[in-house]
Amino acid sequence: MTFSHAVWLAVALPLAGFLVNGALALRRPRATGLVSVVGPGVLVAAFVVAAGIFLELWREPPHAPTVVSLWSWLPVGQLQVDLAFQVDQLSAVMLLIVTGVGSLIHLYSVGYMKADPGYARFFAYMNLFVAFMLVLVLGSSFPVMFIGWEGVGLCSYLLIGFWFNDKVNADAGLKAFIMNRIGDVGFLVAMFLIWRAFGSLDFTWVTGHAADTLAPGGAVVTAITLFLFLGCTGKSAQIPLYTWLPDAMAGPTPVSALIHAATMVTAGVYLVARTNVLFALAPVSSTIVAGIGALTALFAATIALRQYDIKKVLAYSTVSQLGYMFVGVGTGAYAAGMFHLATHAFFKALLFLGAGSVIHAMHEAYHATHSHEDAQDMRNMGGLRHAMPWTFGLMLVATLAIAGIPPFSGFFSKDEILSAAFARGGEAPIYYLFYAMGILAALLTAYYMARLMAMTFLGPNRTGERERTHLHEAPWIMTGPLLALGVLSTVGGALNLPHLVGGHSALERWLEPVLAPGLAVGRLSMPEGSTEYLLVGAAVAIGVIGLLLGFRATLGRGILPAREAPPDTGFALVLNRKYYIDELYEAVVVRPLLWLSRVVLWRGVDQGLVDGAAVNGAAWTSRVFGGGLRLLQTGHVGAYVVLFLVGALWILRAVIR
Amino acid sequence: MPATSLLGPSLGLSAILFSLGVAGVLLRRNAIVLFMCIELMLNAVNLSFIALAQLHGSGGQIIVLFVMTVAAAEAAVGLAIILAIFRLKQSVDLKQLNLLQG
Amino acid sequence: MTAVVFWVFAAAAVLGATLCVLNRNPVASAMWLMSTMFSLAAIFFLLGAELIGILQILVYVGAIMVVFLFVIMLLNLTRATTDLRGSGSIGATVVIIGLLLIELLTLWRYTPARLAADLAQAPTLSDPATVFAAGELSRHETAVRGVVGGLAGPLFQVYLVPFEITSVLLLTALVGAVVLAKRRL
Numbered sequence: 025m026t027f028s029h030a031v032w033l034a035v036a037l038p039l040a041g042f043l044v045n046g047a048l049a050l051r052r053p054r055a056t057g058l059v060s061v062v063g064p065g066v067l068v069a070a071f072v073v074a075a076g077i078f079l080e081l082w083r084e085p086p087h088a089p090t091v092v093s094l095w096s097w098l099p100v101g102q103l104q105v106d107l108a109f110q111v112d113q114l115s116a117v118m119l120l121i122v123t124g125v126g127s128l129i130h131l132y133s134v135g136y137m138k139a140d141p142g143y144a145r146f147f148a149y150m151n152l153f154v155a156f157m158l159v160l161v162l163g164s165s166f167p168v169m170f171i172g173w174e175g176v177g178l179c180s181y182l183l184i185g186f187w188f189n190d191k192v193n194a195d196a197g198l199k200a201f202i203m204n205r206i207g208d209v210g211f212l213v214a215m216f217l218i219w220r221a222f223g224s225l226d227f228t229w230v231t232g233h234a235a236d237t238l239a240p241g242g243a244v245v246t247a248i249t250l251f252l253f254l255g256c257t258g259k260s261a262q263i264p265l266y267t268w269l270p271d272a273m274a275g276p277t278p279v280s281a282l283i284h285a286a287t288m289v290t291a292g293v294y295l296v297a298r299t300n301v302l303f304a305l306a307p308v309s310s311t312i313v314a315g316i317g318a319l320t321a322l323f324a325a326t327i328a329l330r331q332y333d334i335k336k337v338l339a340y341s342t343v344s345q346l347g348y349m350f351v352g353v354g355t356g357a358y359a360a361g362m363f364h365l366a367t368h369a370f371f372k373a374l375l376f377l378g379a380g381s382v383i384h385a386m387h388e389a390y391h392a393t394h395s396h397e398d399a400q401d402m403r404n405m406g407g408l409r410h411a412m413p414w415t416f417g418l419m420l421v422a423t424l425a426i427a428g429i430p431p432f433s434g435f436f437s438k439d440e441i442l443s444a445a446f447a448r449g450g451e452a453p454i455y456y457l458f459y460a461m462g463i464l465a466a467l468l469t470a471y472y473m474a475r476l477m478a479m480t481f482l483g484p485n486r487t488g489e490r491e492r493t494h495l496h497e498a499p500w501i502m503t504g505p506l507l508a509l510g511v512l513s514t515v516g517g518a519l520n521l522p523h524l525v526g527g528h529s530a531l532e533r534w535l536e537p538v539l540a541p542g543l544a545v546g547r548l549s550m551p552e553g554s555t556e557y558l559l560v561g562a563a564v565a566i567g568v569i570g571l572l573l574g575f576r577a578t579l580g581r582g583i584l585p586a587r588e589a590p591p592d593t594g595f596a597l598v599l600n601r602k603y604y605i606d607e608l609y610e611a612v613v614v615r616p617l618l619w620l621s622r623v624v625l626w627r628g629v630d631q632g633l634v635d636g637a638a639v640n641g642a643a644w645t646s647r648v649f650g651g652g653l654r655l656l657q658t659g660h661v662g663a664y665v666v667l668f669l670v671g672a673l674w675i676l677r678a679v680i681r
Numbered sequence: 682m683p684a685t686s687l688l689g690p691s692l693g694l695s696a697i698l699f700s701l702g703v704a705g706v707l708l709r710r711n712a713i714v715l716f717m718c719i720e721l722m723l724n725a726v727n728l729s730f731i732a733l734a735q736l737h738g739s740g741g742q743i744i745v746l747f748v749m750t751v752a753a754a755e756a757a758v759g760l761a762i763i764l765a766i767f768r769l770k771q772s773v774d775l776k777q778l779n780l781l782q783g
Numbered sequence: 784m785t786a787v788v789f790w791v792f793a794a795a796a797v798l799g800a801t802l803c804v805l806n807r808n809p810v811a812s813a814m815w816l817m818s819t820m821f822s823l824a825a826i827f828f829l830l831g832a833e834l835i836g837i838l839q840i841l842v843y844v845g846a847i848m849v850v851f852l853f854v855i856m857l858l859n860l861t862r863a864t865t866d867l868r869g870s871g872s873i874g875a876t877v878v879i880i881g882l883l884l885i886e887l888l889t890l891w892r893y894t895p896a897r898l899a900a901d902l903a904q905a906p907t908l909s910d911p912a913t914v915f916a917a918g919e920l921s922r923h924e925t926a927v928r929g930v931v932g933g934l935a936g937p938l939f940q941v942y943l944v945p946f947e948i949t950s951v952l953l954l955t956a957l958v959g960a961v962v963l964a965k966r967r968l
Contacts, residue, residue, distance in 0.1 A: 661775050662872065665706060669879050676886050687789055689893045691830060694793045696887030698800050698819070700880050705804035707876040713855055714809050717816050720847065721800055724823055727839075729890075731832045736895055738921040743938050745835050749842050750949045754956030756847045760854045761963035767858050768966070 027076040028090045028111040031162060034073045034119060035109070038155040041066030045148035056143050063147030064130035067154060071123035078116050085113065087537050089228060091164045098167065102223060110164035110227060114538040117362065117531070118161035118294055121369050125286045126154050128505035132377050133278040135501035136384060146186060146276065153179035157287050161294060166215045166225045169295075173211065173259065176288045177204045183283060184275040196274040203268040207258015214251035217244065227298060231541045234301040240545065241307055249302050249309035253316075256292030260346050262320045267606055269343055273335040277380030280335060285342045285376050286369040293346070293365050296353040297535075300542030303353070307546075310354045311454065314445065317350025318458040318465075323603075325468035329475070330592065330599035333400045334379045337476050341426070342372055344465060348441055351458055356548050357444035358539045359520070359532035364437035366531075367516045371425040371434055374509035378419035381498040381506070382480060385412060389487060389494035397488070401586040402476065407485035411495035414503050416481045418510040423477050425513045427470035428567040433516030438466065439563045440522065446559055447548050463566055470570025471577075478578035486585045524556060691732035698725035712763050712773040716756070723752050789829050796822035809855045813848055820844050831922070833930045 044062050048055050089112035098105040109115075130150060137146050153176060160172025177200075185197030215225060221244055222230050222237055238245040256262065261269035272284045283289070296303055296313065303310050321344045328340035345368050352361030385408070386399035397404055409416040425432035428439065442462050449456035485492055497503065521527020536543075551559060584590075592600045601607075656667070702725060705718030727745045734741025763773055770777045799819035803812045820843045827836035925933035938946060 662707075662710075666875055666879070669703060669707070669883075673879065673882055673886065676883075680886055680889055686894075687786070687830065688895060688898070689891050690789065690793070691826070692893050693888055693891035694796065694826070696884065696890055697797055700883045700887065701797070701800040701804055703883060704876055704880050707879065708804065708873065711809060711860070713851065713858075713860065714812050717809075717812060717851060718804060720843070721803065721816060721819065724820060724839075724843070727835075728823060728826065731827050731830050731835060733898075734921075735831055736898065739924070739934055739937050740941075742832050742835050742934055743942050745832075746838070746934075746938065747942075747945060747949055749838060750953060753842060753847055754953050756850055757960040758956050758963065760850060761960040763854065764858070764964050773858065773860065 027073070027080045029092055030073060031077060031092050031109045031111050032094060034070045034077075034123065035155055035158045035162065037066040037070045037073070038151040038158065041151035042148050042155060045144050045151055049142070049144035049148050053141070053144055056138075059144045059147050060134050063151060064127060064134060066151060067123060067127040067130045070154070070158070071120075071127045074116070074119040074123040077111060078120055081111070081113060081116050085534070085537065088112075089115075089164070089538075091226075091228065093164075103219070103225075105165055105167045105225060107168060108164040109162040109168075111162070112538050113535050114294075114297060114362070115161050117366065117535070119158065121366055122154065122157050122161060122287050125369050125373050125509070126157075126282060128508055129278050129282040129286070129373060129377065132281075132380070132502050132505040133276075135499050136278055136380055137276060140276075142186065146183075149179055149182050149186070150278075150282065153183065153283060153288070157291075160291055164227055166218060166227075166230075169298075170211060170215070173255075173291065174208065176283070176291065177201065177208070177259070180204075180272065180283050180288055183279040184272045186275050186279065190274075193274040196268075196271040200268040200272050203265050204258045207255045207265055210251040210254025210258070214248050214255065217248045217251065221245075221248070230299070231301050234305060234541065235545065238302075238305055240305045242305075245302055245306045246309050249299075249306040250312065252295060252299060252302070253292075253309060253313055256295055256313075256350070257316065259295075260289050260292030260350070261343050262292070262316050262347065262350060263323060266320060266324065266343050267602075267609065270336055270339040270602070273333070273339050277335065277376060277383060280339070281373045281376035281380065284339070285372040289342065289346060290349065290365045290369065293349040293353055293361050296350070297358045297362050297539070300353070300358045300539050301545065304356060304542035304545035307452075310356065311452065312354070314351050314354025314448075314455065314458050317347040317352075317354055318445075318461040319347070320344065321347030321351065321465040322461045322468070323347075325465045325472065327599055327602050328472040329468060330596050332402050332586065332600075333398075334382065334402050334405075334476065334480060335376070335400055337402075337472060338372070338375050338379055341375075341469065341472065344469060345372065345426070347465070348438060348462065351445055351462055352441035355441070355444045355448045355455065355458075356542070356546055357441060358542060359529075359535050360437065360440040360444050362535060363520045363531050364434075364441055366519060367425065367433035367437040367513070370509055370512040370516045371422040371432075374418060374422040374506060374513050375426070377502070377506055377509065378415050378422065381412065381415045381502055382408060384498055384502070385495050386487065388496075389491040392494045393488070393490045395488065395491060398586055402479040403583055403586040403589055404486055404488075405480045406483045406487070406583065407481070408495065409481040410485075412481075412497045414497055415506065418503075418506045419481070420477065421510045422513050423473045423571075425516075427473055427571050428466055428563055429571070430564060431514075431517060433513050433519075435564070435567070436517035436520060436522065439560055440520070442466070442563060443551055443556065443559050444548055446555075447551050463562065466563065467566045467570040470567045471574040474571045474574025475578045478575050479583060482575075483579055483583065486583065488585075524560065688732055688735065692729055695725045695728040695732070698722075698728065710775045712766070712775055713760075715775070716759055716763070720752060720756070723748060785829060789826060792822040792825045792829075795819075796826070809860050810852065813852050813855065817844050817848050820848070831925075834934055 041062050045059055048059055048062075052058075089110045091108050091110050093106040093108035095107050096104070097107040130147070133146065133150065137143055140146065156172045156175025156179060158172070160169055160176060163169035163172055181197045181201040183197075184200050185194045188194045188197070218230060219225055222233060224230065234245075258265045269284055269289065273280055275284075303313065324340045324343035324347065328337050328344065331337045331340060345364070349361045349364050349368070352358070352364055382405065383399050386405065390397055390399055421432065425434035428435045430436075442459055445455050445459040445462060449459060485495075487495065518527070518530075520529055520531035522529060550556075591597070598604070699722050702718045702722035705721065706715055709715050709718065727748055730741040730745045730748070734745075766777075767773055796819045799815045799822060803815035803819060806812045806815060820839060824836040824839040824844075827833075827839060921933060924936065927933075928936065
């Protein structure tokens, strides 16, 4: 009995937490003490299991994954799907990130959600989410992964609409759910295609037999990967299905940090890394993945430039960073994509939790004075570094990390992705374009992060005279996890330190057994020597320039509080309204669909065909036939006997020859 | 020595007896006689089973055992029903049995 | 010799059945039916079903028909009034019986060979060879284990479940008959 075989515990613990908290939410909503122990407790316990598994793998890195089969789930003819978990280097990394960052965010939530009436319900949903997320990363086959995939979508929906009394929040949850369904269709179709091509849905089988089953660059593998990527665009918020993620900020901030930054939205990246061999066999798909990633990175970054809601900025930043990860995995640098996934989980969770602390403070300040100002509008903040020095310092760390300033973690991972894109440009020049878009997005990233920091923490305070005195640092239960994430954001780069600075790409080597099938198809030769120095120098310079520009531009002119600020004009307005993409979708998709539903489906099909022809028609038919047949029912037994015999004769005629 | 050559005549006799039973059911109004005609039909069918059992093995004979049992049960219940009807109508004439007539 | 005996009893059976159907007196009808059943019992003997022939006399003649007679006499139905149906009904009867006979009398032409040919064409899982072997097998079984033993084997092995169901049916019928015949519950 090893830790790997106890992997089901990692899933069972949060699930048990969900059951306990769910029962408490229904029966004893005020038992917050127990919830505070159970909610984060199960996560910490799951983290211990995860750490045990990781250490076990570390001592003895296996070459083949350990598949722990719990029970036979779908034994249908040739389709044999077990509910099984797969422990290997890739899932171990994800396991650590999910349980580790999850534990910190759960601890933070104890402070953040303290006063909320739905405290127990919140932790129930969060535990359930973690359970499903672990099923997603641990599943040993596509269907099991799909359970987790759908489950996290459900929890995302529940948590976005956590404060469902407000219709906006409920609508945001619905939007996320529906957008994800579109992507899930892609996932399902991909599964069907894989089943047809391989006759199996197990990861081990598919990765082991991909090279000799599918023709490289063939139509089948291209279709499979494109449909898989459609699933990824939904779950990981890429163009064209990204619009749900910014709206998802309607949920509580820890939710945004855990689900919509650190874990769930990275599931798409994980999926591509997991099926790396398929993407490696489909260069066209990989180019599309990288292209969509680069486009999303740049596009979302521009929108983030002109947002005023602090969480919206971070949301678009997340979309943009996810784009980077897809550039990485699309380029074939799967390890780099996973590396950025890990570092992003640290610094983006830190940013969200920091923003949560700010919102928490702002909210309490406005609450104390019964003001109805927007607690999330950065125009109402400013100068908070005096009130919240810890939060300021830690968020500054995260800002430096995301902007790509060495030695913080984001620098290494982002640089690796961009270098990989540049290296791939040697054989496919379009990757030079992706590289350029990535560099430009990096510039914008540094700019909007500097703007966020400057508007929030620097300059004069704009909160209001009376409210200013109520601003204060968050309690230790909230700053503690921030501190831990700050450390991780700082040193996270050590996970995969490149040769350039004396490391030996630990993560890349660690993931080698899992990524080998994909790398066997096409391995990148990373740039070396002067080119490498040039690329790193460019990246650092871009980051520094972006930050400087951002601080200068923001601090250089006065900012008015939200209620006094003039509306945006020109291109700034277009950016602020997110290029009117939501309005475009509304006009192109939603309205025609509603019209179709109302006029054709409701009036035509439902009222006309179903109600009119089918339901009333069936009643009319049976009434007519019944009226006719009633004539036969004379009530005389003798008549029945005669009829019965006539029938018997008829049958006899058919039987006897 | 079993007479498989009697298969055809046995089946024919069975057919005649069955038809006579049907005729009785159609012609008679006395419920008890009608009932006896049904027994006649059952007997005719039994004859078929016995005749074919020569070829098909003892399964046919065992079916006849079951038919007899069911016939006994049917006679018991049927006669009880006739008794109940007689108490109600003071007659077993099927003409009287028109309660089904709405 | 067998054929002669068969035809004698066949004629007796048809005669008894005809008189049973046509006689006005229910008691006489019952008696004629009993004679038909005796004849059939004899034919069963000829066809190699000795045990069934004996049971026919014991169960049908000895038990069921006695119950019929008992009920007839209990209800005092011996003096029958006009019992036959009207002329229209008789016409319908003639037509139906005619058709029935036309169809059923084709059975007369059945011989073992014809049956085998039919079974070969019939959509059944059983192979004619095995079917007829079963007949031989049964005869062999009867020769070895006697008339009762030859039937008891399959009855309590292959047909055990129907046998048990039948016993439940009999019990149900018993209870039902008591409930129906009681004047007042």
